[in-house]
Amino acid sequence: MLPCFLDCQPFSVVLDALQDGVAVYDRDGALIWINSKACQILGMPREELLGRNVSELATLPTVQAISAPELVGRSFAEIRQHYTRIEDYTSPGYMMFTNGKQMLYMGANVRDEQGAIQYAIATIRDVTDLNEARKKVEELQKLTSLYQAQLRTLHTQVLGRDIVYQGEVMRKVLERTLRLARLDGNILLTGETGVGKTLLARYIHVMSRRAQGPFIHVNCASLPESLIEAELFGYSEGAFTGASRKGRKGVIEMGHGGTVFLDEIGDMPMAMQAKLLTVLEDKVLRRIGGEKWVTLDVRFLAATNKGPDALLQGKVLREDLYYRLATNRIDIPPLRERSEDVPSLIDHALAEFNEQNGTHLSFHPDVVRQLQTLPWPGNVRELKNVVWQLASENEEEGGTITLQMLPLDVMGALAGANGLPGLNSQSVLPSRGDDAGEAQRWRELCQQYRGDVYAIAGALGVHRTTVIRKLRSYGLRYAHKKSSRAPRTEFDASATALASSPPNGRHSYND
Template sequence: MAIEQDAQKLNKELNDIIDSVDDGIVVADANCYIVRANKAYQRMTGITAKEFVGKHVGVLLQEGYMNISVTEMVLKRKTRVNVIDIRNSKEFLFTGNPIFDESGEISLVVTAVRDVSELEKLKSQLAKFEEEKDTYLQELEHFRSQQPFKKIITRNPQMQEKIDMAHYVAKVDSTVLILGESGVGKELFAQLIHRASKRSKGPFIKINCGAVPPSLIESEFFGYDSGAFTGALKDGKPGLFELANGGTLFLDEVGELPLDLQVKILRSIQDKEIVRLGGKKAIKLDVRIVSATNRDLEEMIKEKLFREDLYYRLKVVPILIPPLRQRKDDILPLVTEFLNHFNKNYSLQKWIHPDVIGLLLEYDWPGNIRELENMIERLIVTSRADCIGEENIDQLSLANLRQSGRKPALLNEYLEYEEKKMITEAYQMTNSTRRAAKLLGISQSALVKKMKKYAIKASTTQS
């Protein structure tokens, strides 16, 4: 109930924000259906929200409510579009902006409409318009952030299964063991499990079990009372278990725990209480344990390096995150995300040449997402040209990308795969080559040719 009320409140705030803008604003989804239109837009066009919202832009064009569809142009070009249109003897500037989701796909198209009959007025109000638009986009981003697991960027079905599992187990307090190579995003999964759980308002405490000196690790976990050892604080110090009370304790690199400490941690998890070093009083705990490792714990058990009983206590729900080389369909959306992030961070506008994209798609990424992110940042900050081609890449990076010795994958193959998928989805959605072509922003004859090329069969009952 509280979530629904929050969503309703946020929805009202969004409507109030766009209604306060002097310019017309209309929002369409990725399927070209109108989802929002502010009062200024209704006033400019003479169309009421009741006539407009919920309808497909193609229908509005046919019925004469619109002369042009900026939404379809944006979806086709995947970039900002500016168009001048004349209505009732007035010139209007239509500016369509794509809103991308975490997978790099367009989820919404926000079109702003302004009366530009008086160009001087346009110039004086431009700064204000940009500020108001940014406010709207920030509110929209805030709305998205309420759904934690959408922050994991993936198109891969196997990865989506892991996300679904993490989202499901976030609702309960079972221990979770996240497995995977270094750099695949184990800590991100742990954070999102916490944020999607009933403990989200409690603390999220992380410890890297391999980074704490053996002489200090026990006091880090359990804390100590006054006089526990030489140099101890007068009032003692709470340990990580206490600090995580009411929240989540994330044991990163759990395979690095010393054997003698494993026994004490197992007992604390089982008994749900700890005793500080030098103390006598048991302190009750309400802590969820999430662990992660890139080690083979079962092999460590055979080698007597990890306790079997602790392993099974931590592994109530195991989640194995696949390496990036096994989900290469995630590389392009990740590249897009990192490119946008670092361009914004460094106030740049760089882009990557398709030949380099081909190298990125072919490389196996032994360091996984962390290595890919570092590579994109390096390319952006070291390339002097806006277009990052092979000639702009330092020799070390270029050698790394080519080290597999295989021929770089052709970007065309990847783009054809994506095109076939988009056409198939559009046709399945509409069951009509005419409507699918309109949805995709291409002619019906062009769509039929592409369907023949990709062996996509058309239904005999289509309209």
């Protein structure tokens, strides 16, 4: 007996016209009604399907497999038993057909007032195209991940693996940098000396649509005022005495189709700033002594180690030029404001040293933690310099560089950074400026310990290589006498505040 809603001809006609298959089963699981689309999907005429039990669904010749979550791993007999129970027919599943089609089926039970099941209605939808689209999306996602990985590798290779960071501060800076790089506006990079403005400028160029064009780096501070105009704008034949007979392009013109990076823009003379402003606004220039205007396609990047207030109030940079360049501004924070990056930068710098010199040096974690407390006024450039200095001076020792191996100037800086007092007046070496006094103090130490570098190192709490370097720098004789070696003390930052001046050429934190 058909349900009353199927006895209604208009409603039955509507169901038969649906693009989804619809089947109705009685309480015993026998098929009592099926629409045309379901017959088409199952590949059998209506007459052969009516009266069949739902358990026969999996045995139809056109059905290859049926998959439902609760049937995974079940035997065929268990699957048939499952579909015999009409109350379980509401669970969704997939039907795979021999022609390669994939169908999604879902069931719903119709109950009477007492809650007893009267009928079950099943819908069948062709999801072959949907599944194919999903597979393509998954493939595209995999390709996207692959391309992103390759792009990161390319970034690393192109930029020499020098963009190293660990913390959130630089991550945000680099995200902003990447966004601006993809645009084509001028950018002003601000930050203290050594933070990596030049590296970031190259990164912007590489990540821009101008990556295939030239990247011209101009250090404005290094150009003599008498030559800066010719260097920037070029000159025509016979423009001045000594000029090339063929004339010469300036660096701005050489950057056509690419990027021109004006480093230390604040050191450019005001007269040149006015001429540069014309280039920025009109995208044309005229060589010295020339009459022809040259049209340019150049993106300008500029960098300064001064803040906006110092640039404008100090009359270092023209206000109109500043606003032309600073439409997009990237402020690079100093290393002291992102100390979380220090360990990664140390590892990176030491890895470079090891790779270039065939060594296998490493830093003790205590050294890294101590170096992380320093203010690093010279920023990343200074940090790399110190890492290479420490590695070079301890290369013969090999292995791990410990606190006791740090040179006196670094140890003194650590003491100052941690607010620790120096040694008493009997132990403190003379101040940096008193070379004669320092030499005398080392002579006294050498005499007191009979030139035993182990004893001197133990007394000062430093590594013997530090003592050897000092003794050598003052021409003092020394000896290796392990038998008389003084017991080494644990590292005490106060004992490192000897404040001894480094030999000529040594890096200093207080410069």
